[in-house]
């Protein structure tokens with residue numbers, strides 16, 4: 001079996017493909033083609049979110065692939081996420097996503113960020129106050145959102161529920177009151193932001209890590225990181241292969257976004273990294289952290305303390 005077809009087991013018992021196609025910042029036109037191409041070349045896991053405003057197009061890409069006989073719905077693993085303006089209207093958020101996707105269920109539904117934004121604000125997704133800052137409902141307790149998430153699996157509209165952008169303190173607070181342990185925690189993860197404390201905590205609690213922005217997000221800045229270049233050269237593979245493969249070595253899911261067919265195909269080239277190379281990347285990550293030089297590429301201006309050691 002090719003490494004790109006590797007699967008993990010969630011704490012629900014369901015399987016999840018280790019490699020997923022990311023769709024953040026893919027325009028509607030790009031998304032449909034990217035999703036179709038990805039399925040055609042073997043991806044079985046698609047990651048989207050209500051906030052990406054492309055669920056309709058993800059759905060069209062999936063439908064076209066199913067109609068063309070490339071795949072059946074049950075062979076796909078589809079994830080979407082509850083956006084912050086729906087933090088107190090969880091089932092409504094899910095229904096909105098399912099309608100856009102044209103699906104009866106998603107395989108994984110995540111709380112996108114542990115934050116509530118004003119659902120009656122000046123924008124349907126990104127409301128702002130007159131001073132330009134985000135319109136956040138600071139009195140909201142993220143655990144109430146999780147309590148509503150826990151009711152979803154029994155509706156049949158989601159197979160599993162999880163979180164995203166959860167730090168260790170937030171996870172501890174959630175687990176203290178949870179009756180369902182999140183199946184996954186989707187976080188920014190790459191050698192410049194290893195977030196080892198979250199990875200270790202989640203492993204201990206049976207929460208699968210999904211690594212987002214594995215290439216450093218827009219423009220893939222991690223391609224030039226020194227140890228990545230060095231390992232790629234040694235193995236005769238691309239920097240993308242090294243960066244994506246690192247998460248499989250760590251036992252995590254990896255989500256790679258591309259709208260380019262060749263790059264979507266190329267991102268399936270995963271390898272078993274040598275143990276010494278895994279150590280080299282870990283040392284690079286540890287050294288950056290120790291010198292306060294870890295780099296978070298996705299740091300939206302929520303103005304809320306999310307509990308991460310790096311306060312952006």
Ligand SMILES: NC(=O)C1=CN([C@@H]2O[C@H](COP(=O)(O)OP(=O)(O)OC[C@H]3O[C@@H](n4cnc5c(N)ncnc54)[C@H](OP(=O)(O)O)[C@@H]3O)[C@@H](O)[C@H]2O)C=CC1
Pocket residue numbers: 021022023024025047048112164165186187211212213214215216217218219220240255256257258259260263264266267298
């Ligand atoms: N839960 C959350 O808050 C978040 C979730 N995510 C999820 O994770 C996914 C991945 O993260 P994302 O931030 O998109 O960034 P990635 O780290 O996947 O990087 C995407 C960038 O790399 C480029 N790229 C991709 N593959 C290659 C390649 N082989 N060679 C050269 N360039 C390449 C893409 O360009 P091009 O498209 O032109 O190929 C794009 O500019 C998201 O799409 C989303 O699904 C991401 C951020 C936050």
Ligand SMILES: O=C[C@H](O)[C@@H](O)[C@@H](O)[C@H](O)C(=O)O
Pocket residue numbers: 024049051052298299300301
């Ligand atoms: O999933 C991707 C990211 O979390 C993205 O949804 C946010 O960064 C959003 O653009 C924001 O500005 O809050």
